[in-house]
Amino acid sequence: MTRKLLDHRAEGPDTASPLLLGPSLGTSNALWDAVAPELSAGHRVIRWDLPGHGASPAGLIGPGATVGDLSGLVLDLADSLGVERFAYAGVSLGGAVGLHLAVHHPERVTSLAVICASAHFGGTSPWRERAERVRREGVGWLLESAPARWFAGDFTVPRLIRDHGEADPGAYAACCDALAAFDLRDRLADIAAPTLLVAGREDPATPPAHLREIADAVPDAALVEIPGASHLAPAQCPEAVLTALRAHLGGGARRGMEVRRQVLGDAHVDRAQARQTPFTARFQDFISRYAWGEIWTDPTLSRRERSMITLTALVAHGHYEELAMHVRAARRNGLTPEEIGAVLLQTAVYCGVPAANSAFATAQRVLAEED
CATH class of the missing domain: 1.20.1290.10 (AhpD-like)
Incomplete structure (x- = not known):
């Protein structure tokens, strides 16, 4: 039986160097709409959806899921596309997946960009509590606070808010379990891929100090702080994120x-x-x-x-x-x-x-x- 895969969207020439883009919890690959088309001019851009988000099957993960499980799904997707080695950029939970891949599968990752993410996401309890409530009540109660958690000022992206509301509660809760269990601080020094950290200066979820912690631990990592950006920096400040990624990927x-x-x-x-x-x-x-x-x-x-x-x-x-x-x-x-x-x-x-x-x-x- 064919194994189900994460849904994805591919852009750019098939012969170009692959670049995988990972999303934040509650969003879809639309998070990259203002950035991916520009990056696809020189890369084979593959943006994927979390389980139960966008068109990805919810049953790919369940209670007690880990970031390692999500990383395995990303590798399954890459393998199905014939992608052996790839550059990777991810936001929040997508960034955590990138950190895990760089530590546990260094032979696959040619470069890494971690955007508005962390090596740990504020402890176990808040994420366990959110997971339990989402399993009881669904994700609707999160929608009112989403703009303040994701964006600075009056900015918003209705498409992303809508995607949040359409996320499967069970898969969303399993992703919360993954964030609750995630702590890679003791392995950051093992990352060998060229690494860029991008922080949103107005980000309440993963403040710049979280990105600075990673930058200080990963050998030769670079850190960029984007003024006016909150947690979903690629949506709110796409030009700044694009400039940082181009410079980083320009290692070529x-x-x-x-x-x-x-x-x-x-x-x-x-x-x-x-x-x-x-x-x-x-x-x-x-x-x-x-x-x-x-x-x-x-x-x-x-x-x-x-x-x-x-x-x-x-x-x-x-x-x-x-x-x-x-x-x-x-x-x-x-x-x-x-x-x-x-x-x-x-x-x-x-x-x-x-x-x-x-x-x-x-x-x-x-x-x-x-x-």
Whole structure:
């Protein structure tokens, strides 16, 4: 029998690096509506719903559930989608799931962002009491206080309040059980994934001190506080959250710059950086982050193979100045002059003799300069 999975919504290219987004208790994946579409430009964004929330089956968890149980459901979802390793960002209970995954399944988590969450959520009793009352009365009594718990000022998101009211009481109570039992403070130092903590400065549920506690314990973690944000920061201050996540996920830009230098050489990259202006800065960042940080670092193809493909593509489009640069790169990636010649000869068949003629002239000049 097929095992039931958490409901989810996927956005962005299937070939892009996966990013899982976890929700807060009482919300659905709509919590990420103002952030996920922007992130999906460079990632395969997968936002999931808690059991009994949104369209996720309520029966996936029951009384006495733990954050470990929820983490297992997230891994089941990732496995069903063919996602082995992923970046993760989560809010509140979704953030606790991220912490658990980073501690207990470090081989799966490439980076972690914990938003308006905690390594412990204020003790066992309040959550046990809430769980018991929800099992008796449902979730309706929570709706009146939800805007004050979730948002600062007069701001609200009716869709999220409606989702709160439609949550299954049994599954909601089981999530409360998970929060009651959660305390990961003694394991925070074990987290090895690059970690970002995002705090809402107006958050009464998980105040900035809770995020600071995590940041102080996790090696090399970064902390961002967002003015004017309460507990559901991605809904209330999406631009600030998006900026923080982009900078954090842009670790690919740093890795990309390393690969770019390895393939193209320090001299070329230094010249490109020296010519950078405010007008071209975002383009240079795009190249480092996407072309070099995601494509050239993908282990599916070797650098030798990528060089051969790149040479062919440049000949096909007549980009001979770029071709010269990548002939040098091909030599760094281990191609011999004979192999480069064989690639260009292949282009004569499929790209045309005139294009290959120009390519041979360019490559001969570059190889002669190297000799």
